[in-house]
Amino acid sequence: MVQIKRLQEDGIDTLAIIGEIDASSSIELDMSIAKSVGEGFKKILVDCSSLEYISSAGLGVFMSYIEEFKDKKINMVMFGLNEKVANNFSILGLADLLHICTTKEEAKQLVNELSV
Amino acid sequence: MSYQYNIGCSLSNLKGIREFIRTSLKDYAIPELELSAIVLAIDEMCSNLMIHAHHCNPDHKIELHIIEPSSGELVFEIVDDGNVFDINAFTEPKMDNLIHEKRKGGLGIRLVKSIMDKVEYGSKDGKNICRLTKFYKKNNG
Numbered sequence: 001m002v003q004i005k006r007l008q009e010d011g012i013d014t015l016a017i018i019g020e021i022d023a024s025s026s027i028e029l030d031m032s033i034a035k036s037v038g039e040g041f042k043k044i045l046v047d048c049s050s051l052e053y054i055s056s057a058g059l060g061v062f063m064s065y066i067e068e069f070k071d072k073k074i075n076m077v078m079f080g081l082n083e084k085v086a087n088n089f090s091i092l093g094l095a096d097l098l099h100i101c102t103t104k105e106e107a108k109q110l111v112n113e114l115s116v
Numbered sequence: 117m118s119y120q121y122n123i124g125c126s127l128s129n130l131k132g133i134r135e136f137i138r139t140s141l142k143d144y145a146i147p148e149l150e151l152s153a154i155v156l157a158i159d160e161m162c163s164n165l166m167i168h169a170h171h172c173n174p175d176h177k178i179e180l181h182i183i184e185p186s187s188g189e190l191v192f193e194i195v196d197d198g199n200v201f202d203i204n205a206f207t208e209p210k211m212d213n214l215i216h217e218k219r220k221g222g223l224g225i226r227l228v229k230s231i232m233d234k235v236e237y238g239s240k241d242g243k244n245i246c247r248l249t250k251f252y253k254k255n256n257g
Binding site: 001020022023024026030053055056057059060061063064065066067068083084087088091092093097 | 127128130131134148149152153156159160163166167211214215216218219220221222223224226227230231
């Protein structure tokens with residue numbers, strides 16, 4: 001089960017993922033990102049500090065937005081991934097295709113720099 | 117050792133599969149990152165089967181067996197009676213293509229092949245058996 005909380009501040013939409021994302025719950029992640037994009041946010045942070053597990057279904061959701069983000073000049077930065085979750089991104093080489101930071105402060109700084 | 121778990125083909129049962137693997141293997145001194153990768157690979161195989169061979173019908177059952185043929189070697193057998201979904205017959209799509217086509221699927225097979233050392237298919241008593249082998253180095257102490 002997963003819960004995704006959204007919080008907007010300073011023009012940045014932060015999506016906090018709480019729980020596990022697998023084939024049964026990846027749709028929730030997809031809908032949250034689609035909502036953020038639909039509302040016109042250009043800066044998106046994904047708080048993964050309470051993300052306990054992610055399978056290819058969830059990794060695929062992040063991957064499927066890479067092109068759209070490029071086209072729409074949207075920048076997304078993820079932060080707070082635990083070692084196991086980060087490893088799942090690395091196995092696929094996705095860690096190099098997405099922006100991943102350690103802390104929220106770093107992520108905020110990066111998303112602002114990328115958006116200049 | 118030998119552990120068995122029977123599951124209906126509903127994606128809501130994936131969490132139970134992950135817990136079963138962790139519980140079964142908790143005393144095997146498998147490094148945490150490696151164990152997590154194993155859990156991920158079996159989750160991918162089971163969700164593929166549930167979706168593609170059983171259309172998520174919870175009345176269809178699959179069996180998962182965990183066997184340790186020798187120290188440092190684990191075999192996961194997934195038994196079902198649906199259409200065979202042989203991942204060796206699939207060439208994984210290139211990452212570039214997946215990104216370009218904005219596709220969400222296609223990553224699971226790539227993960228399984230990177231994590232597991234062997235993926236073999238067979239049949240017994242009219243059922244399909246998918247055998248996934250993983251060799252691992254035990255944690256010291």
